[in-house]
Amino acid sequence: MKTLLTFVAVSFSLALFACAKKPQPIIEVEPPVVEEEETAYVPPPPPPPPREDPLEAERRRLEELMNRIMSEDVYFEFDQATLTARARTVLTEVSDILKREPRFTILTEGHTDERGTESYNLGLGMRRAESVVQFLVNSGVSSNRLTRRSFGKEQPKAAGSSEEAWAQNRRAAFRVQITN
């Protein structure tokens, strides 16, 4: 998770850096629509310090949203790729954010627990990623913002061979990027 966060932080600051360098990026910084929805979405926004850089504020707002998506893993039953009720709730929330933030693109990673073979688990991980992507598409997110990968059982989140660890590892996780 930590590496994910670092990844986001890095990728976002890179994006920001790229923005700042370009001749006319200032126009994109604060689209009023986004501003409005932000208040509707994020509960009590901290009163901005008097002379905060508007770029900085936007950066923080987006980062919070991205972190929120990336902390929302979706869990599955053994050898299954069907979405549970809990998974649907999580995905509805993710879908809402995506619809509000058209610059977000999402990479969905499918994972499995350690049981079974490496090859079949790669297939199963992809099927899980596919279930998630399908749900987001059906809820109105454009499919060209959504990519899928499978890591099979190669990148467990929890170590160990207990039922608890397995349940943590049968998951789909998100990585968020911002396109300009």
Added chain:
Amino acid sequence: MKIAFSTFLFLCSFLYAQQDTITMDIAVSTERTLPIGVINFEIDKSDWSKLEELPQKTLARDFQLSGRFSVIELEQYNLLALSRVQAKHYVTGKLSMSEGQAKLECKLHASASREMVKGFVYTSPVEQIRTSLHKCADNVIHQLWGVYGFASTQMTWVSRINGQKQIVVADYDGFRRRQITSNGPNFLPAWSPDNSRIYFTSLRNDKTQIFERVLASSQDRLLFPQIDQTFGPSANPRDGTLLFSTFGQSGTDIWQGNPQTGSAARLIYGRHIDVSPSWSPRGTAFLFSSDRGGQPQIYMASRDGSDVQRITFFGRYNESAVWSPDGERIAYCSMDAGRLNIYTSAIDGTDVQKLTFEGNNERPTWSPDGMSIAFSSNRSGTYQIYIMRRDGSGVTRITNAGENTSPAWSNNINIGGIP
């Protein structure tokens, strides 16, 4: 002399053909082994320190692992001990070293008469003594069985090195292991037909991609870059084309591609998981796993992907099938009660035999002569590589430390003569 030699060759090939047809009977007679004695080699004591292992140990292991012998190790000639186990032959010899060069004399004797049946002499750098010993073992096997063994073959597998899965290559007995990848994680390795390169799957770019490593080089080459994600290659033993899996629109598909030209085409597809392609020994058909029936089972298809037939019907999770070199049987993994075990069955799915019973046992791979199967197992607490006879007997661990998985046995390039 020339005529005598060609007559010898002719007789050899005849003998070879004959033996080939007899192999079936040996299989039926539940793996009868030939007793053989291995007697300590003559070595100057001052040379011991230069050796990783005494020659008789290497040789005895080769005979044991060949699946063809039961070995009696003796310090010196002892007819009583040899007769007790009905060993009609024994092997011994002499190893001498000077100036970094080693001379290995290896002799096969008849037990009763002590007459030498055949002798072999090898000169090599000291570091290559194991190569000479493996050649000696293969020559003895050829002398007594009329077929070539696998003592000179290699194995590739996945070792966890500094926490990351890497591809390694070693002698088939696990010695002289060398790491061939450094960028990782890498997994699911496979040999090219001429053993000159390894194909493997890597997550180094944060997605599954097949790479090629020519063993004589130090560069990895990404294969089929036009396809987003690829994994699990198997090389056609005749023409070298690869079968592999990709993620399609609605399932995991099997493609065939030419690693030289980079062209690739889809063979097996649909809304299922189709993985673990594995070519038949003559490259005219392949096995794969599919969950089209609800759970993963083993299927067979013609080389163009047509004529798909289901092979396994017992068990609810059958995967990683590999075809035996004689084309008669398959070895595969089956999961029961959450654990994977190695099974074999006839190519039509009948005559199912369970070969392993402890821990998880995965990724079977046949020895080039079909006598043995290597696999990885966590029966000792960690994953290590093992070799067993094709009936499940004689299980021997060939790795000791760390985590070792996914073995793939090299092809036998000795067929036709041992250098």
